[in-house]
Amino acid sequence: MFEKTYRDRLEADLAQWEADGVIAPAAAASIRHALPPLPAGINIAVVVGIVGGLLIAAAFLAFVAAHWTEIARLVRFAILLAGMIVAGGLGAWFAATGRHVLADLCASIGAIIFGAGIALVGQMYHLGEDFAGGMLLWAIGAFVAALLTGSRGALAVGLVAACIWTCMRTYDAPDVLHLPFVVVWLIAAGLAFAWNSRVAAHLAAIAVLPWWIATSFRFEFDGAQPAFVLANGAALLFGAGLAIAASPSPRAARLGSVLSIYGAFALAAVAALEVTTVDDNFLFRARTASGQPLWSVLCGAAGVILTFVSATFTKRAGEILAACAIGLVLLAAPAWPVSTAGEPWLAYAALLCAMLCLVVSGVLDEVRPRIVAGWLGIAGIIAGITWAVKGSLLRRSAFLAAAGLVAVAFATALNRLLPRSAR
Structure with missing residues (x-):
C-alpha cells in the first residue's frame, strides 16, 4: 500500500471515529503524533529534471552513434568511461543533497553505460562471441552498483541482464538445468530483504518468471x-x-x-x-x-x-x-x-x-x-x-x-x- 494513500485513509478514519465518539480527541492526536513523517515524494520539478536528463543523455548517445566509426577506439572507450564517472559523481552529489530519486537514476545510467562498455570492448578487440558471458558480466557489474548505492534501478538493470543470460544459456544447452541463475536470483532477493523495499521485491518476483518459462520450454523432457x-x-x-x-x-x-x-x-x-x-x-x-x-x-x-x-x-x-x-x-x-x-x-x-x-x-x-x-x-x-x-x-x-x-x-x-x- 502506498504510504500517502494509507495516511489519507487513516486521517479520514480518525476524523470519523473522533466524530462518532469511538476514540477521544487525545487518542487521535497521540496516533497522529506517533506516525513518522512522510518520505519525500517525486514532485513536478524532479519529474521535469529526470526528463531533461534523459533527453540530454539521448542526445549525447545519438551524437556519438552518428560519429562512431570516425572516433578512435581509445576515444570511444574513454567516452564510455567518462560517462560512468560522470554518472557516479552526479549520483553521489544527488545522494548527499537528499535527492535520492535522481541519485538512483544516475546509478542506473551508470550500470547501462557499463553494459555498453562491455559490448564496445568485445567489438573493438574481437573477443570470443560469448554473448551470454557478456550478459553475466554486465549483471555482476550492475549488482555491484546496486549493492554499493542501494539503487533499485541498477538492480533492475542487473536482473534484466541476468534473465537474458539464463535464457541464452538454456537455449545453448537445453539438456542441462541452468541452476546458476538461482544463485543470482537469491542475491537479488537478499537485497530486497536487506533494503526492506517493495520495489526491489517486485523486481525479484518478476525476474524469476523468465527462468521458469525458459526452463519449461526445453523439449528434451519426454512427454512433459x-x-x-x-x-x-x-x-x-x-x-x-x-x-x-x-x-x-x-x-x-x-x-x-x-x-x-x-x-x-x-x-x-x-x-x-x-x-x-x-x-x-x-x-x-x-x-x-x-x-x-x-x-x-x-x-x-x-x-x-x-x-x-x-x-x-x-x-x-x-x-x-x-x-x-x-x-x-x-x-x-x-x-x-x-x-x-x-x-x-x-x-x-x-x-x-x-x-x-x-x-x-x-x-x-x-x-x-x-x-x-x-x-x-x-x-x-x-x-x-x-x-x-x-x-x-x-x-x-x-x-x-x-x-x-x-x-x-x-x-x-x-x-x-x-x-x-x-x-
Whole structure:
C-alpha cells in the first residue's frame, strides 16, 4: 500500500471515529503524533529534471552513434568511461543533497553505460562471441552498483541482464538445468530483504518468471508439457511467498507478500494454459502426456507443503484453501489422459475448483490480488473449455452448466453455515 494513500485513509478514519465518539480527541492526536513523517515524494520539478536528463543523455548517445566509426577506439572507450564517472559523481552529489530519486537514476545510467562498455570492448578487440558471458558480466557489474548505492534501478538493470543470460544459456544447452541463475536470483532477493523495499521485491518476483518459462520450454523432457512444469514453478513461488510472509520479521513479510501475489497470478495463468495448450488448440507435441521431471514435481510438492506450514503459523483458513488451490492445479496434470481420445473432464473440474478456492482464499484473508487472480483464472479456464477445438461443444456446455449448479449449491450451503457477520 502506498504510504500517502494509507495516511489519507487513516486521517479520514480518525476524523470519523473522533466524530462518532469511538476514540477521544487525545487518542487521535497521540496516533497522529506517533506516525513518522512522510518520505519525500517525486514532485513536478524532479519529474521535469529526470526528463531533461534523459533527453540530454539521448542526445549525447545519438551524437556519438552518428560519429562512431570516425572516433578512435581509445576515444570511444574513454567516452564510455567518462560517462560512468560522470554518472557516479552526479549520483553521489544527488545522494548527499537528499535527492535520492535522481541519485538512483544516475546509478542506473551508470550500470547501462557499463553494459555498453562491455559490448564496445568485445567489438573493438574481437573477443570470443560469448554473448551470454557478456550478459553475466554486465549483471555482476550492475549488482555491484546496486549493492554499493542501494539503487533499485541498477538492480533492475542487473536482473534484466541476468534473465537474458539464463535464457541464452538454456537455449545453448537445453539438456542441462541452468541452476546458476538461482544463485543470482537469491542475491537479488537478499537485497530486497536487506533494503526492506517493495520495489526491489517486485523486481525479484518478476525476474524469476523468465527462468521458469525458459526452463519449461526445453523439449528434451519426454512427454512433459510446458504448462505442467510452469505449474510447479508457480506453486513453489506461491507457497514460498506465503511461508516467508508468515515470518515475524516485517522485512520478510513484505518480501513474502509480494512473492505470493506473483505466485497467485502465475498459478491462475498456468491453470488457463493447461486448458488451452494441452488440448488441440496449441499442441506442442504429437502426444499429450503428463510426464514431468522429478525436480519439477518436488518443487510443486514443496509449494503445497510450505503453504500448509504458513497456514499452521498464521491460523488463516484462507491459506488452507490456497494450499488446496495449488494442489488441485498440480493434480490436473496427471488427471489429463495420456491418449488423445475423450476429454479431460476431471482435469477441467480440478482447475475450476482450484480457482474457486483461490477466490475464496483471498476473500477470507482479505487479499485483493489473490481474489483478482482467481477470477482471472476462472475466466481463462471457461474461455479455454468453451473455445477448444476438440470434442463436442454440447458436452462442454453441459459440463459448464453442471459446474455452475454445483457452485450455486456450494454458495447456498456456505450462506447457511456461516454466521451473518462472516458472509
